[in-house]
Amino acid sequence: MKRRAAIIGLGHQAAEDHLPGLLGSSRAELVAVCDTNPDILHERADALGVPGFIRAGDLLAETAPDFVIVSVPHHAGRAVIEECAAAGVHVLKEKPFATSVEEACHLAGVCRKGQVELMVTLQRRFNPIYASVAGMLDQIGAPFLIGGHYSFHTPNPGAGWRGDLVQAGGGCILDMGYHLIDLLLWYFGLPNRVIAEFSATALPEGGYDAEDTAVIQLGYDSGLYGSLVLSRWMAPKTEFMRVVGTTGSVVLTKGAVQRLALDGTVVEELTRPHAPSLATAQIDYFCRVLAGERPNVSGPEQHLAHAAFIASCYEPKTAGRYIDPKEML
CATH class of the missing domain: 3.40.50.720 (NAD(P)-binding Rossmann-like Domain)
Known part of the structure; x- marks a missing residue:
């Protein structure tokens, strides 16, 4: 039934x-x-x-x-x-x-x-490409650098309720950035330190206050560090995550994941050209x-971590320092 x-x-x-x-x-x-x-x-x-x-x-x-x-x-x-x-x-x-x-x-x-x-x-959690990343990360030695990027261009970043902080609760970090943040937490867990810069100025006189562009710096006590770039103003539409380790790297895009040797040679690759819904x-x-x-x-318990990470991104604007997301809980 x-x-x-x-x-x-x-x-x-x-x-x-x-x-x-x-x-x-x-x-x-x-x-x-x-x-x-x-x-x-x-x-x-x-x-x-x-x-x-x-x-x-x-x-x-x-x-x-x-x-x-x-x-x-x-x-x-x-x-x-x-x-x-x-x-x-x-x-x-x-x-x-x-x-x-x-x-x-x-x-x-x-x-x-x-x-x-x-x-x-x-x-993305129901796509085998994304699910396979953890196994590839095990093959690149000790990961020490991560770079994530998710951007597209919308003519008016402040259109509708998404441009209003009171209604939206946040801009590109909370909204579109949630996907990239979820991948980070899925593969590596909560960072130990986070700081972010962001603005709502891509469209002058746009009349909105929810951020349209952000750069998040993050680090783990394990030695892994890096940044996430988010924007709903920056063209062309781009989505990727790159993790660099001591013996290779993993590059994840929306349609494929590759494991690369140190010289950039593709060691293995997974694509999914005919994905079901x-x-x-x-x-x-x-x-x-x-x-x-x-x-x-x-579920809710897992997403407390997402809320803590996002809150730690917004906090440094006033705190002026790196934030441990666990402090937010």
Whole structure:
């Protein structure tokens, strides 16, 4: 029997990923949608042939889904998760998990109290290219340098709620940077020191205050150090991570991962030109979590580390020093 699923929030992410992913799932079926914009709501609900709701509480009460996919503006996530937990409904949450350490700790407690599973959407974790990196890192000796880069150009970085710190909670670090930060924590754990520089000045007179560009410096007591560059102003669209070790290096891009010898020769390479839907794979995995067949690898407790790392990026602007993310917890 398929799990009954609903989507709360029908913006770009839902249209591009969550709706197609759910419609392609063999383990879940769409039973309802919700959005505060009545025009978008009625258009989507009619096209999909499911009931539509303006209020999340009404959806939960009237359709009793097994789980919901929450894809709402960052400032609205807390209230929706609280409603779902109170109703005993599991949550697949579009990243970020939370906008602050305080909120992350609160929501982790809410989920525990409500005895609901919450999994944060991180589709790269369901791609074999990214999963294979750990094995390659074991083959490059002692890693000592890391460089990550994720950028694209959007004409107006301050458009909509994402440009407003009050609603977004942060700019490119919290939002698009969450993917690169997750890879860093997945492969290496929390750094011991972090400091960041960032700005919201790429578009003069843009009228937004959420950062459009950032450079994060980080280091581990193991001797590994490096930086992450994030920008929603810098073209062309680029995503990569490079780790340099004493006997070689690993280069990860969105479509491939390579292990290189010291002279740059490719020793091994993995590509995935015909990948199935990662959104569907993620939804099916979450259904397996709910069935007790898989561990929740992206739950609230794991994402406390993400919240601590991000908070430590924002803190040095006033502290003027490296921050140990563990201090934020």
